[in-house]
Amino acid sequence: MMIDRTSIPADTKYLTPASIAAIAVVAVALVMLPFVWDNRFYISLINEMLIFGLLAMSLDVLLGYTGLLSFMHNAYLGIGAYVVGLFLIHISPTSIWFAALVGIAATSLIALPVGWVQVRTGGLAFALLTLAFGMMFHTVVWKWYSLTGGDDGLMGVPTPEVHLFGWSLGTTGDPKVMYLTTVVVVGLCYLLTRRIIHSPFGSVLEAIRENEDRAAFVGINVRRYKLYGWMLACMLASIAGALFILYKGYIGPTTMSAFSGAGVLMMVLLGGMGTLWGPLIGAVIFIYISDYISTMTEHWEIYLGLVVILLVLFLPTGFVGIGDHLKRFLKRKG
Amino acid sequence: MEEFLCTEDLCRHFGGVMATNKVCIDIEANGLRSIIGPNGAGKTTFINVVTGRLPASSGKVTFRGRDITNKPTHKLVKMGICRTFQITSIFQNLTVFENVRIAKQARLGGSLRVFSARKSLKAVTEQTWAILERLELQDLADQPAKNLAYGDQRVLEVAIALAGEPQILFLDEPTAGMSPAETQHISELIRGLADEISVVLVEHDMDLVMSISDVISVLHYGSIIAEGKPEEIQNNEMVREAYLGKEE
Numbered sequence: 001m002m003i004d005r006t007s008i009p010a011d012t013k014y015l016t017p018a019s020i021a022a023i024a025v026v027a028v029a030l031v032m033l034p035f036v037w038d039n040r041f042y043i044s045l046i047n048e049m050l051i052f053g054l055l056a057m058s059l060d061v062l063l064g065y066t067g068l069l070s071f072m073h074n075a076y077l078g079i080g081a082y083v084v085g086l087f088l089i090h091i092s093p094t095s096i097w098f099a100a101l102v103g104i105a106a107t108s109l110i111a112l113p114v115g116w117v118q119v120r121t122g123g124l125a126f127a128l129l130t131l132a133f134g135m136m137f138h139t140v141v142w143k144w145y146s147l148t149g150g151d152d153g154l155m156g157v158p159t160p161e162v163h164l165f166g167w168s169l170g171t172t173g174d175p176k177v178m179y180l181t182t183v184v185v186v187g188l189c190y191l192l193t194r195r196i197i198h199s200p201f202g203s204v205l206e207a208i209r210e211n212e213d214r215a216a217f218v219g220i221n222v223r224r225y226k227l228y229g230w231m232l233a234c235m236l237a238s239i240a241g242a243l244f245i246l247y248k249g250y251i252g253p254t255t256m257s258a259f260s261g262a263g264v265l266m267m268v269l270l271g272g273m274g275t276l277w278g279p280l281i282g283a284v285i286f287i288y289i290s291d292y293i294s295t296m297t298e299h300w301e302i303y304l305g306l307v308v309i310l311l312v313l314f315l316p317t318g319f320v321g322i323g324d325h326l327k328r329f330l331k332r333k334g
Numbered sequence: 335m336e337e338f339l340c341t342e343d344l345c346r347h348f349g350g351v352m353a354t355n356k357v358c359i360d361i362e363a364n365g366l367r368s369i370i371g372p373n374g375a376g377k378t379t380f381i382n383v384v385t386g387r388l389p390a391s392s393g394k395v396t397f398r399g400r401d402i403t404n405k406p407t408h409k410l411v412k413m414g415i416c417r418t419f420q421i422t423s424i425f426q427n428l429t430v431f432e433n434v435r436i437a438k439q440a441r442l443g444g445s446l447r448v449f450s451a452r453k454s455l456k457a458v459t460e461q462t463w464a465i466l467e468r469l470e471l472q473d474l475a476d477q478p479a480k481n482l483a484y485g486d487q488r489v490l491e492v493a494i495a496l497a498g499e500p501q502i503l504f505l506d507e508p509t510a511g512m513s514p515a516e517t518q519h520i521s522e523l524i525r526g527l528a529d530e531i532s533v534v535l536v537e538h539d540m541d542l543v544m545s546i547s548d549v550i551s552v553l554h555y556g557s558i559i560a561e562g563k564p565e566e567i568q569n570n571e572m573v574r575e576a577y578l579g580k581e582e
Contacts, residue, residue, distance in 0.1 A: 005463045008453045009476035010429050200439055200455055201448045207436045210425035217385070217423075218437035219411035219498055220445070 014198040023191075030183045034176045044247075045291060047179045049284045050186045051243045056267035056279035057193060058236030063265075064274030065197060066229035067209030069127040072134025074264050076234040078256035080107045080241025082141065082148060085157045085251060093158035096172070100242040107238035108231060110137075115230040119223045122212055134261060142253040153252030157245055172246040182243050189239060194276055196232065205229050266308055272318025281319050337399060338363040338532060339384070339415075339502055344393035346376075346383045353379040355556035356393070361502065366528035368535045368543045370567075371553035372577055377536045378420060380553065381504045385417045386410045397502075411440070414501030418491045418508060420536075424479045430490055431475040435462040437497035462497065469493045469523065485516035492523065502532040509539055521546055544568065552576065 013019075030050075034043050059073040084103035092098070118129045141148045148154055159173035162181050170177035196202055204225050207215045216222045245251055254260060263286065271282025289307055294300040315321060339361040346354040353376040361367055369377050382388040384395055386407040395403045402410060425433050435458060439445055444455045453459055466472040469489050474482060479490060488508055495503055505524065509517045517539065525546050527533050537543050543550065544564045552560040552567060554576040560567060567573055 003463060003467075003472060005460050006453065006456060008435065008459060009431050011452060014451060196448045198452065199448050199450055200444045200452050200458075201446060203432065203436055203439065203452055204445045206428065206432075207425055210427055211423060213387075214419075214423045214425060214494070215436075216407040217387075217411060217417060218494060219408050219440035220436075221406070221408045225445070 012198060014195055027183075027187055030187075031180065034179055038176075040175050043175050043179050045287070047175070047182050047247055049287045050182045050280075051240050051247060052264070052267060052287060053280035053283035054186045054189055054240040054243070055237055055264055056271065056283045057190065057276050058233045058240065059264055059268050060273050060276055060279045061193060061197070061205075061236065062229060062233040063268055064276075064279075065202065065209060066205045066226060066233075067212075068122070068226065068229065069265075070130040070134075070233070070261075071127055071265065072130055072138075072256075072258055072261035073233065073237055074261045075134040075137045075256050076107055076111060076237035077241040077244060078141065078251065078253075079110055079137065080104065080238030081245040081251045081255070082154060082241075083107065083238075084242045085154045085245040086147070088158045088160060088245075089154075089156060094160045096160040096162060096246070099160075100239070103242045104235055104238045107241065108235055111231060111234035112227075115227045115234070119226040119230065122226075131258065131261075134256070135258060138253060138256045138258070141256055148253070151253065153250055154245075155250055157249045157251075159246075159249060173249070178247050182247065185239065185243060189236060190276065190280070193232075193236065197276065201228070270308065270311055270315075270318055272320030275320050278318055278320040285319065337396065339398075340396050341384065342394040342396070344380075344383060344395060345391045346379055346388060347391050352376075352556045354383055354390075357553075357556070357558055359551060359558065361532055361534060362549070363501070364528065364530065364532050365548040366524065366533045366535060366546060368537055368547040368550045369553060370537065370540070370543055370550060375553040375576075376556040377553055378506055379556075381417065381506055381534070381536060385415060385504055408440075411498050414499065415504075416495040416498040416500035416502075417504035418488075418495050418506055420506040420510065422484075422487050422491055424487060424490055424494065426480040427478055429475065430471055430477050430479055430482065431462060431466065433479050433490055434465055434471075434493050434497050435459065437494045438462045438465070441498050465493050465496055469496075485512050485519075488512060488516070489520065489523075492520070496527075500531055502534065503527065504534045504536075506536045507538060508535070509537065509542060517542065 055073065055077050059070060062068045062070050080103040083106040084099045087099040087102050114133050118126055121129060142150060144150065159171045161171050162169045162177055169180065172178045172181065204220055207220065208222055208225055212222055267282035267286045268279040269282070270285055271280065272278030290300060290304050293303045297303065315325065337360065341357050341359050344354055344357045345352065357380060369380065371377050379388065383390050386405055389404045394401060397413060397415065425436070438458045438461050439455060442458050444458065463472065466475055469492065471486070471490060471493060474486065479487065482490060492508065508520055508524065512520065521542050524533060524535065535547070547564050550562065550564055550567045551558050552573050559576060560570045560573050
């Protein structure tokens with residue numbers, strides 16, 4: 001057998017013809033949607049799904065690729081959102097892109113020392129530290145009334161105009177404009193993250209996920225790369241945070257609670273971790289179910305819990321594993 | 335002649351137990367050194383301390399004249415100090431190729447490239463193929479490592495270590511649990527390596543140790559009690575006592 005020494009066997013490719021086609025179809029459908037179906041409620045709902053999809057995807061970088069569990073990744077969405085909101089209220093109500101950059105930078109600045117401490121551990125200790133730091137941030141936001149509005153949340157966030165190459169699309173107060181902004185930003189983040197995951201850098205994260213000890217013994221500085229993975233995940237979460245505050249015009253401390261953090265984790269597990277697109281689907285399922293059930297009962301969390309339990313029991317690999325399940329099911333029948 | 339890898343009064347204790355007790359060893363820049371000893375003699379602990387998996391309690395490790403005591407593992411690997419593990423330690427869900435490729439990438443650099451494809455690191459890909467061919471693993475390249483037979487996993491572990499371009503390679507019981515044919519295969523491989531680099535072998539299979547070692551060190555209760563050529567060790571009274579107990 002002749003071996004092509006320049007090729008990598010069973011290499012996971014950044015883009016294949018099939019994935020390009022799938023991404024193109026989804027992208028076109030999402031962009032066209034508000035023009036053919038002008039339903040404000042559903043456009044807003046999909047907007048929210050995409051924002052939390054980005055957050056779940058950022059958690060997947062950590063959980064599915066680096067093998068690190070964060071219980072409160074929503075904290076970094078929250079920090080990004082508060083910073084962007086405060087910037088728009090107090091400094092400049094119109095500079096939308098600059099506000100977003102400040103949000104990402106501020107979140108990174110906070111995530112860096114936290115990550116520095118956390119990567120000194122692994123496994124359960126790492127997960128517990130994420131919970132400890134997350135609860136601290138939650139409490140700060142909740143109690144620092146003069147800055148964050150405490151319980152009442154951050155209100156009166158301006159709705160800046162969305163500029164693209166000097167061309168105004170309208171303000172973020174217009175659901176359609178906000179929705180299209182979200183589609184573009186989340187789409188770009190997905191492509192960028194996918195690119196990074198398939199790079200040599202991504203392979204280092206996977207090696208750490210598979211076997212931290214072995215990774216150190218092939219010469220990888222495990223702590224440093226865990227920190228890089230953490231920073232990437234937090235920066236993506238802060239982008240979701242910037243979108244969140246622009247979309248809602250409001251953020252309260254519950255968005256940063258441990259309860260909401262568990263929800264993000266469920267999105268990743270429901271969709272299927274280690275795939276990037278799985279958690280995006282997971283966010284869609286999770287938000288759809290919670291929205292649907294909450295219209296019927298105010299104790300919707302109980303029923304959501306039941307649905308999640310059933311899904312985890314019968315689809316342990318998440319939504320992405322549904323194809324394999326169906327195949328096996330049909331084989332047994334046939 | 336420049337010293338290669340030396341330890342000076344190296345100690346490691348767990349509570350009151352001296353697992354490694356004032357070990358002084360002077361390992362040559364090539365050839366095959368075996369470390370033997372009864373169960374619990376502290377062979378694995380010794381390797382763990384030298385390769386940076388466990389911190390030393392006291393004493394010193396030097397490599398080419400530099401003090402490397404308690405340096406982080408990844409730095410030791412970059413200096414050419416590599417190892418395999420007694421309990422197979424590989425990247426289970428990655429392909430055989432990727433297992434070796436990641437080690438090669440860590441060696442040659444390029445891990446901070448975030449926007450290029452993995453195969454853009456051409457030297458990494460080529461040298462990975464070369465290692466797989468040398469160890470006859472090329473036909474399994476696309477298989478997830480967890481699907482491999484146990485013996486092949488042990489060989490893969492050696493392949494991962496070799497990708498780090500070691501100057502000294504520590505092999506912790508590489509033949510444990512292998513069939514006679516697999517043992518034969520890996521012993522030829524080890525002998526071949528020892529002609530190029532320094533190999534330190536921890537092994538229980540005495541026939542294997544006696545047939546391929548250049549020098550043997552015997553550990554007993556954490557200390558070296560004998561050192562010499564295989565035939566010298568075989569005739570050493572203290573070694574017999576350590577293994578068989580004192581004759582009454």
